[in-house]
Amino acid sequence: MSMSTRTLLTLICEAALEPRLIKDLQRLGAPGWTLSDARGSGTRGVRSAGWDNDGNIRLEVVCGRERAEQIVHHLQERYYDDYAMICYLSDVEVLRPQKF
Amino acid sequence: MGFDPVVLFFVFGLIAGLVKSELKLPPGLYDTLSIILLLAIGLHGGVELAEQASPALLGQTLAVLALGIALPLIAFPLLRMLRFPRVDAASIAAHYGSVSAGTFAVVIAYLLARDIMFESYMPLFVAVLEVPAIIVGILLAKGIRRDTDWKALSHEVFLGKSIMLLLGGLIIGVLAGKEAIAPLEPLYTSMFKPVLAFFLLEMGLIASRHLGSLRTTGPRLVAFALAFPLVGALAGALLGTALGLTVGGVTVLATLAASGSYIAVPAAMRLALPEANPALSLTASLGITFPFNILVGIPLYLSLAEWLAA
Numbered sequence: 563m564s565m566s567t568r569t570l571l572t573l574i575c576e577a578a579l580e581p582r583l584i585k586d587l588q589r590l591g592a593p594g595w596t597l598s599d600a601r602g603s604g605t606r607g608v609r610s611a612g613w614d615n616d617g618n619i620r621l622e623v624v625c626g627r628e629r630a631e632q633i634v635h636h637l638q639e640r641y642y643d644d645y646a647m648i649c650y651l652s653d654v655e656v657l658r659p660q661k662f
Numbered sequence: 663m664g665f666d667p668v669v670l671f672f673v674f675g676l677i678a679g680l681v682k683s684e685l686k687l688p689p690g691l692y693d694t695l696s697i698i699l700l701l702a703i704g705l706h707g708g709v710e711l712a713e714q715a716s717p718a719l720l721g722q723t724l725a726v727l728a729l730g731i732a733l734p735l736i737a738f739p740l741l742r743m744l745r746f747p748r749v750d751a752a753s754i755a756a757h758y759g760s761v762s763a764g765t766f767a768v769v770i771a772y773l774l775a776r777d778i779m780f781e782s783y784m785p786l787f788v789a790v791l792e793v794p795a796i797i798v799g800i801l802l803a804k805g806i807r808r809d810t811d812w813k814a815l816s817h818e819v820f821l822g823k824s825i826m827l828l829l830g831g832l833i834i835g836v837l838a839g840k841e842a843i844a845p846l847e848p849l850y851t852s853m854f855k856p857v858l859a860f861f862l863l864e865m866g867l868i869a870s871r872h873l874g875s876l877r878t879t880g881p882r883l884v885a886f887a888l889a890f891p892l893v894g895a896l897a898g899a900l901l902g903t904a905l906g907l908t909v910g911g912v913t914v915l916a917t918l919a920a921s922g923s924y925i926a927v928p929a930a931m932r933l934a935l936p937e938a939n940p941a942l943s944l945t946a947s948l949g950i951t952f953p954f955n956i957l958v959g960i961p962l963y964l965s966l967a968e969w970l971a972a
Binding site (some may be wrong): 576578579643644645655 | 724929932933936937
């Protein structure tokens, strides 16, 4: 079985940003994404997701390295200063590279 | 008469949260309950509106709109005097200029339980009061700058959940009329208080979590969150009296002016003024002002309305 390497971009941030991020991803040409509700704790305190206003989301995108870096750069420039947000890249092996 | 059970549910939630109990309602329940409450309030208002619409209502609506613009303009200098940074002051002012539909539901239940009449088109005023403060708040923070994405923001503000539900309910109520709506009536009669009780239990739990952050936000915020509702209530009550509302109507308007938003405005502020500290405004409106209004404020505003009428 031949596997190809692609980049997984994982983004965890405030739920309030969801509509904006989706727009950004579409504009930046992300091939697809997976979104889930998340909770946790970090430098901005506990984000318990008990109700609308204090939840987090986790957004995952699998794409080529270049595109992932482009998205990360955009996120950093636009959101890092003011929002609770972390984001990391990792290499993943996929079966159908043409999808990503 | 004994304690109001609805208020006791709130106190129960507050205590359960403060003693760090395991009690937690499923996340979807809060949304469900708030949707039912808002729709019920809207429907009830719409049904009554269809029966007593009058040209005077337009003037009253405009006056209430002006109140929504004036409240943040009163709050902002007060907050600046308390030495809050400009952006934070503007954001908190926007929260207090706007209204809390939860507090509105409680004052309605309070008046109904006492058989006090009020103008039943009040839900219209809730919708009218929700928006202007957000715009005033953004202008106070930034002035008119081009980098504000007004298009995305107005989408968020005018098509937000609570406004849509209230206005949707109102319009359905107006179109359907009293007889056709009869099968749905339990929504705002027998069902209203039980739903409100569960809603307030959850609100108590949420409020207790925000009380925890008081230690970091300091006494200036507490002072504002306790004092401003009184200023707002006075402004609302005076306007209500000037508009010739009934004692119940004056109480509702005073309560609306005294309340601070904790749903629509925080979401809008997060997008429009991300540099403002959301912990400040949420702690104030949810942790302090909401409990204050529920436990102490509403009876106080009723006395104020009665005093002004006398």
